[in-house]
Amino acid sequence: MSVLHPVLASFDGALEFIFEPQTSNVTGGKKVGGFDQALELMLKQLEVTILALALALIVALPIGLYLGHRGKGELLAIGLGNAGRAIPELALIALVAALIGVGLVNVTLALAVLGIPPILTNAFIGVRQVDPASVDAARGMGMSEFEIVRKVELPLAIPTVMGGVRGAAIAIVATATIAPLAGVETLGDFIINASIYGDDGRLAGAILVALLALGLEGLLALLQRRLTSDGLKLQTG
Amino acid sequence: MTIHRTRLRVLLAAFAALALTLGVAACGDSDDDNSTTGGGDSGGAIVSNPDNAKVNLTIGSKNFPEQEILGEIYAQALRAAGYTVKSALNLGSETVALKAVKTGQISGYPEYASTALTSFFGLEPEEVPANADEAWEKANEEFEKEGLEAFEPTPFASANAVGTTKKTAEKYDLRTVSDLEGVSEKLSLYGSPECRQRIDCLAGLEQLYGLKFKSFTPVDIGLRYTVLEKGQADLSILFTTDPQLSAESDKFVILKDDKEVFPAGNIIFVTKKATVEKAGKDYEETILQVQEGLTLKVMQELDARVELEKQTPKEAAAAYLKSAGYTG
Numbered sequence: 001m002s003v004l005h006p007v008l009a010s011f012d013g014a015l016e017f018i019f020e021p022q023t024s025n026v027t028g029g030k031k032v033g034g035f036d037q038a039l040e041l042m043l044k045q046l047e048v049t050i051l052a053l054a055l056a057l058i059v060a061l062p063i064g065l066y067l068g069h070r071g072k073g074e075l076l077a078i079g080l081g082n083a084g085r086a087i088p089e090l091a092l093i094a095l096v097a098a099l100i101g102v103g104l105v106n107v108t109l110a111l112a113v114l115g116i117p118p119i120l121t122n123a124f125i126g127v128r129q130v131d132p133a134s135v136d137a138a139r140g141m142g143m144s145e146f147e148i149v150r151k152v153e154l155p156l157a158i159p160t161v162m163g164g165v166r167g168a169a170i171a172i173v174a175t176a177t178i179a180p181l182a183g184v185e186t187l188g189d190f191i192i193n194a195s196i197y198g199d200d201g202r203l204a205g206a207i208l209v210a211l212l213a214l215g216l217e218g219l220l221a222l223l224q225r226r227l228t229s230d231g232l233k234l235q236t237g
Numbered sequence: 238m239t240i241h242r243t244r245l246r247v248l249l250a251a252f253a254a255l256a257l258t259l260g261v262a263a264c265g266d267s268d269d270d271n272s273t274t275g276g277g278d279s280g281g282a283i284v285s286n287p288d289n290a291k292v293n294l295t296i297g298s299k300n301f302p303e304q305e306i307l308g309e310i311y312a313q314a315l316r317a318a319g320y321t322v323k324s325a326l327n328l329g330s331e332t333v334a335l336k337a338v339k340t341g342q343i344s345g346y347p348e349y350a351s352t353a354l355t356s357f358f359g360l361e362p363e364e365v366p367a368n369a370d371e372a373w374e375k376a377n378e379e380f381e382k383e384g385l386e387a388f389e390p391t392p393f394a395s396a397n398a399v400g401t402t403k404k405t406a407e408k409y410d411l412r413t414v415s416d417l418e419g420v421s422e423k424l425s426l427y428g429s430p431e432c433r434q435r436i437d438c439l440a441g442l443e444q445l446y447g448l449k450f451k452s453f454t455p456v457d458i459g460l461r462y463t464v465l466e467k468g469q470a471d472l473s474i475l476f477t478t479d480p481q482l483s484a485e486s487d488k489f490v491i492l493k494d495d496k497e498v499f500p501a502g503n504i505i506f507v508t509k510k511a512t513v514e515k516a517g518k519d520y521e522e523t524i525l526q527v528q529e530g531l532t533l534k535v536m537q538e539l540d541a542r543v544e545l546e547k548q549t550p551k552e553a554a555a556a557y558l559k560s561a562g563y564t565g
Contacts, residue, residue, distance in 0.1 A: 025359045028436030028444055094459065101469045102427075102456050180430040181457035189455075193431040194332040195356050 014203035024196050033190070033201055042208055045186040049173045049216070051108045056115030056168055061161070064123025068157070069149050071128065081121035089114060089175050093182045102183035107176070114175055115168035122164025126157030155229050162224040169220055173213050177205070187212075282563050283523060289319035292516050297334055297343035298326040301458050302543040302550060303395065303478060303536070307347040307504060309554030314527040317564050318519045326550065330431070331356050335507070338385065344512050349502030350376050350390055355437055362437045362445075365500035369394060373505050386510050388524055390503035393478065393533040397438060397499040398491040399426075400475035400482075402465055406490045413493040414446055417472075421448040427464045428474035430455035438474060441498035465489065477501070478533065480541030504528065530561045 016022070021034035067073040092113060096106045130153045138152045154161070177188030190197050190205030197205075225233075294315055298308030308326040316322040325343050328334040331352055337343045350372040354360040358379045366372045369390045377387045399414050406412075409420045417424070432438035433453055442448045450472070456464055462481055464470035466488075475482070481489055506524050513520060535557070542553040558564040 024434070026356050026436060027434045028361065028440050030434065030440060032434055090457075094457070097456075097460055098463060101467050102454065102460065102464065103469075180455045182460075183427075183454040183456055185430075185455060189430060192329065193434070195330045196431050196434045198332065 010199065010203060011207075013200035014207055017197070017200040017204040018208065022198075022200065024198070026195055032196055033204065038187075038190075038204070038208060041185060041187045041189055041205075042212060044184065045173065045176050045179075045188075045209070045212060048104070048107055048111065048176045048179055048184060048186060049169065049212075051104075052111035052172050052176070053115055053165075053169055055108060055112035056119055056172070057165065059112065060116040060119035061123055064120045064161075064164075065127055065149055065154060068124040068127025069145070069153060074124070077124035078121055081117040081124075084113065084117035084120075087113060090178060090181070093178065097182055104184055106182050107179045107184045110182070111172045111176060111179075115172050118164040118167040118171070119161075120164075122160050122167075123157070126160030126164075127153045129160065130156045156232065158228050159224065159232065162220065162227065166217060166220045166224075169216050170213055173216055174209060177209055283314060283317040283526065285317060285319040286519055287319055289517065289519055290321055292520075293321045293323070294344040294512075294516065294520075295323045295325055295342070297324070297328050297337055297346035299331065299334055299346070300327045300329060303476070303540055304347060305550035306539050306543060306553050306557075307531075309550045310527055310531075310557060311345075311347065311506065311524055313551075313554055313558055314523050314563060315520070317558070318523040320516070320519075338507055338509060339383070341509070344516075345506055345508030347504045348387075348507050349395060350387075350505050351396070351437070351500035351502030353380075353387070353502075353505065353507070355500065362441060362498050362500045365502075367497075367501070369503040372500075372503070376505060380507065381510075384510050385507060386513055387505040387507050388521055390505050391528045391531045391536075392503070393531050393536045394501040394503045395476050395478040395536075396494070396501040398475050398477050398494065399442070399472055400461075400465065400479075400489055400491045401472050403488055403490055405471055406492075411492055413495040414442070414448075414498070415495050416492065417446070417448050421450050423451055424471035425452045425454065425469075426450040426472045426474070427454045427456050427461070427470035429458045429461075432474055437499055445496055445498050462489070478536050478540055480537050480545055483537055484541055484545055504531070527558060527561075527563050530557070530563075 017033045018038050019035050021031035021037075024030070024032045064077060067077045089110060092110045093106065096110050100106060100109075127149070134152055134156065135148060138148045143151065176186050177191055179186040180188045180192055187205045187208050190201040190208075194202055296308050296312040296315065298304040305326045308324055312322050312324045325337070328337060328343075328346065331348060334343070334346045334348070335357060338345060350369065351362075351365045353376045354365050354372060355362060358376070366375060373387060373390045380387050399417075401411065405424075409416070409424075411417065411420075426439065426442075428438055433455060434440055436444070439450075439453055442450075454464075454470070461473050461475055462479075465473045475489070475491055477491065482491060506528075508520075539553050539557055542548040542556070543550055548556075555564075
């Protein structure tokens, strides 16, 4: 109990911070935190995340599907996909800042780069895993290659593809906390600026990011259920 | 056959990616502390005392160049004095750093006396003594209540400053911060993320100067000149010790803080009293000895080595200790 208590106490402080503005040493008397600011930062974090995820989808999904359909470019899809995960995000933001400056565009681009690898790799693998017999049957029925991708391969690959999208979403929403370093004030503001918000603010920021990530994950899981064809659901129980 | 080749290629790709990951990781990890720079007793002014070897010290600093250079200077000097020294030069803010001292994760770190007084002890910027010794004594009084101690201040002081390009300054005829009255509504201001709410930054400019800006955009401290150069920012929060201000004085200027909203701070080394007792007299003596040469000019030059010439803080610190004769 004695170990647990201070932990609980700090959660108390963080929760209070989310709902009630708190005093701070360095602001000249102005209170910080509270529900309005928390909500504003949370919405900003969500906005950046959705923009970046959309951009990542637009770039990575067609390439992944195409390469998977053609059965070519594994080195690209998987190698590049994995290498992409190793790019240090902060360095990327600084690089983009030097090229186009800071702001929403910068952050969206940098975060999209983070979302591309999992979507690309999973789309590729998902399509490759489709039973060749199904594809042959579709071709035999006279479907065009595009139709095969759209009506056969993509629906059958949905669980794998969505796995990639969900991974990308989580990575992006978590990493969007560094956006205040490039001109966009997200929940990272609470986390980065301990001198203003203190430990309560930092923990509050972390809690809100975690909630946001869980919410997003839940939404995408629902979407996945909607998109998955009933035949596949039966198969997987 | 095709399956076999596919596997092989996937495997190769995986290895390639792994190699890349490791490479990147290795690049990022440059703060190792097995340096042999400034190693000891060969004619340098710092004398290595073998008794100190059993004392483990961890020197911290905040995560921007000037702090990292100072951290390296102290760490290397203490190593030269015979201590077993590690460094942790990437602490995110003074709150994190102070906590690390209190919990013993680091032995001590350099802090600006002004920051200590405003951020830790709640003084208003105008209450910070302009005199370095007075500010130190005031801070030390407070530190002592918490079982901490601050060593005497460095010769140089650093402060935030509103900076701009020479062009913008000429266009609006800006010399002091007060000159911004009437034009600030047309100008965008960039500063570190914490600047918006801090009384010794944007909050002070708004409340104490009564200025309103077209916009405030938070950016990483490392970008404070980039945003001016790219023309994104009309005004940017700079530091008075910035080497760019002397090296590129034809490009950048700072506005005089005529209402003294940005208190200047000399560096004081913050540590625990218990550490001072445990480490013995060489601890404080070495630190005070090597910071004696740190005038504004020297600090600007050291900042220039790192920020403009892209030396590592470790190299810059070693060069300083050597040229000042502290190490051999």
